[in-house]
Amino acid sequence: MNEPSVERPILLLRETAARIAPVRGTPVDEVLAGATDSFFAAESPLGTVYVAVGQEGVRYLDPADSEEDFARRYRRRFGRFVSPAQGDEVAGLAEKVASALAGERVDVPLDLSRATPFQRRVLHVVKGIARGEVRPYVWVAREAGTPGASRAVGNVMANNPVPLLVPCHRVVRNDGSTGSYAFGSGEKVRLLRGEGVEPEEISGSPYVATPTTGIVCHATCRNARRIQPYNRRAFRSVRSAVEAGYRPCKVCRPVAAA
């Protein structure tokens, strides 16, 4: 605690805690302990990101410019302090996060306790979108149990506390265009390419069917990818495919209703 080489975020933190303590009538150390979360840095496709840890797991991930910048943003968003993790307090979690950000399929515990029920449902759905695949906002809305809420889903994505870990960059528009991204639409396209999704394969015809089965899929559905080129029928919408006699795939569940 009394290291001579006090880092700047910690110094700021102590100063603030020292201001708060007398107001609350609480010892400084207690204020510090009760209002401070830990963070660590990790490498990701977005570059260096900082990762804050809550009670249940990762609470916040941000490709901030610096540790100071990250701490500021965290404080503004959660109303709590954050300082670099000491010793090995988050070592296990940091390892999982590093693996996940490297593209491995590891389950990273998340702390979404600050999210609304709707946000939690949406984030949970999006977490399940596999690498190499994309799904439209309207699909996420339907899967989350609120079929009309595709725009509200966009709002949740815009405020995703844990980008990359909850892969909001895999949520695209229903017309096959990639849509916006909190860190820029170009970054979204780059991320998707890095995962094997070429924007061209969905643009204009995000749905694909085959007469051999009579089924229509999202173009990036693992089953759609197996369709032989000469059996491949491209569609701009599920509706047009259904009108042509195809029924929705039971694996990727394209939204059939108007």
Next chain:
DNA sequence: AGGGTGACAGCGT
């Protein structure tokens, strides 16, 4: 034909 555009419904915050 099919890509672009504008209006507006619709949802949660």
Next chain:
DNA sequence: TACGCTGCCACCC
């Protein structure tokens, strides 16, 4: 409250 990483349709060339 008004707003937004949308969807859908009408309408344009």
